Amino acid sequence: MKQILIAGVIIAALTIEAVESLNCVQCSWTNSCTAASSSCSPDVQNSCISSFVNFTLGETNNSYSERSCSGDQCDAEGKMLVNFTVQVSDKDYVQFASHCCKTEGCNTKNPEAPSLDRINGTKECPACYGFNESSCRVNTTQKCNAEGTCVDLLAEYINGSTTETLWLKGCAKIDNSTCQFLSAGNKTVGGVIFRKFLCPQNDPTPVPPTNQTTTTPNASSKVSFTPLALASLLLLGLLL
Incomplete structure (x- = not known):
């Protein structure tokens, strides 16, 4: 009888529960994102990101959206990560906005x-x-x-298979904390990589790009021991 009880405790101790991952809409830079929400991988399931870039520069007028999962923590009510417009002239401008x-x-x-x-x-x-680093x-x-x-920035984003x-x-009307954060260089916010971002108070030395490699696991959930399993281990120790 004791052996059966111990066996049951061991089985309970090994019980794990799959924690459902956060579901977010996911699509790369596109003019219109209509994808349905899908499960995030374990390393990026803390929050959902929605980003938007809209610009009119000369004869070029485009808007791009991106939706993604993120490993960064976000406030329960959500928050803006960046939200500013760079005006180059009365007719030429770029709007950046990203929300988690x-x-x-x-x-x-x-x-x-x-x-x-x-x-x-x-x-x-x-x-x-x-539209390049020397133009x-x-x-x-x-x-x-x-x-x-006054701002001076160099930004990149992936448009399909092309790096724009x-x-x-x-x-730009931009708060000081955002300016200081982006000025560190090579900061990725919602799919936009700010390679360089200079405000008047920042060091004018350009920051060289760094290679960034991201590995995304295939699994869509993570595991953790349940409270029942932990209690069972304690009970097993008493039985032994």
Whole structure:
């Protein structure tokens, strides 16, 4: 009888429960993301990310969205990760917005991008744009409101099988904490890699790119010992 009881305790001790992973909408940079939510892999199931880039630069006018899972923690009510607009001229601008949340399928919509400011200030910033690392040559300035600041950024994102590059100099209304965070260089936020981000108070030395390799396990759940299993182990120790 004792042997049967011990065997039952051992089986209970080895019982594990599969913890369901968070479900998020997942799609790479696209003009329209209509994918259904799906299970996140164990290393990126802490939150869902929704990102949006919208720009009008010369004759180029595009909007891209990305939805993904993330291993970063997010507030229960969600929060904006970045949310700012770089104005290169009165007609040329780029909007960046990225939002995290942590409930099932919560990243179905684009985050709300900041509106364009009506420029009435006298501050001036060097201004230019380009689609590679050598094409942004300053030949003009952009006026900036009092709450805005001059920025110089180099950003990358994957569009299908192509890596797209944006080099921007202009005026942006951006909070200091975001500026300081991005200025560390090679910061990835919602699929956008900010290779360089300079604000006036930052070190103007460019940050060289680093190779980033991400390994995604095939499993879609993780395991943990149940409280029943732990209690069973204690009981087994008493029986032995």
